[in-house]
Amino acid sequence: MKLLVTGFDPFGGEKINPALEAVRGLADSIKGAEIKKLEIPTVFGKSAEVVRAAIEEFHPDVVLNVGQAGGRFAMTPERVAINVDDARIPDNEGNQPIDEAIQEQGKAAYFTQLPVKAIATAIKAAGIPGAVSNTAGTFVCNHIMYQVQYLIDTQYPAIKGGFxxxxxxxxxxxxxxxxxxxxxxxITKGLTAAIEAIVAFEGKEDLKEIGGAIY
Structure with a gap:
């Protein structure tokens, strides 16, 4: 199995992005899976271009994007990406789309193909807070998750994607x-546990256990 794992560069006035640093700290092989690590820009549109080029070069089985969510207590695999850019702040090139479709011909939303319940469980088993999230926001994190899902839907049906x-x-x-x-x-330990779960659940159904949210 081959995994393309991406992390965003710093944004919003921060000097560091823990997503990128944690991705950089991953081993090159996890449970026999080859790991390709990639820095991507926190920029609408351009982030998707960089990931698409890497997909065409690396031919991964899984694309796992990782991003910062300041204010969250846990590491949170995302269940769904929605077809809207609604930027609270500008991206790293000053773009600030408001209520714009990511893909005019895309679906309203795409669900991840990754086992989010198993991932959250594996993170917690590693002694790290983990929980399933049902919103990836409307900034570049949701944007790249949606763009990868759109590519899977329209061009790369054999790939699985998640965030x-x-x-x-x-x-x-x-x-x-x-x-x-x-x-x-x-965080790097949690990402490693998440990737181990992705490998272990290849071809299997996700865990069916409590992981919903009231809000």
């Missing part, structure tokens, strides 16, 4: 009051 959000790391919250954080080594 995991990770919390801030300690140095990002020094001047931010009451925000949760997680050590970078634990």
């Amino acid at each position: 995991i959000h990770v919390p801030f790391i300690p140095e990002q919250v020094v001047d931010k009051s009451n925000l949760p954080f997680m050590n970078l080594t634990d």
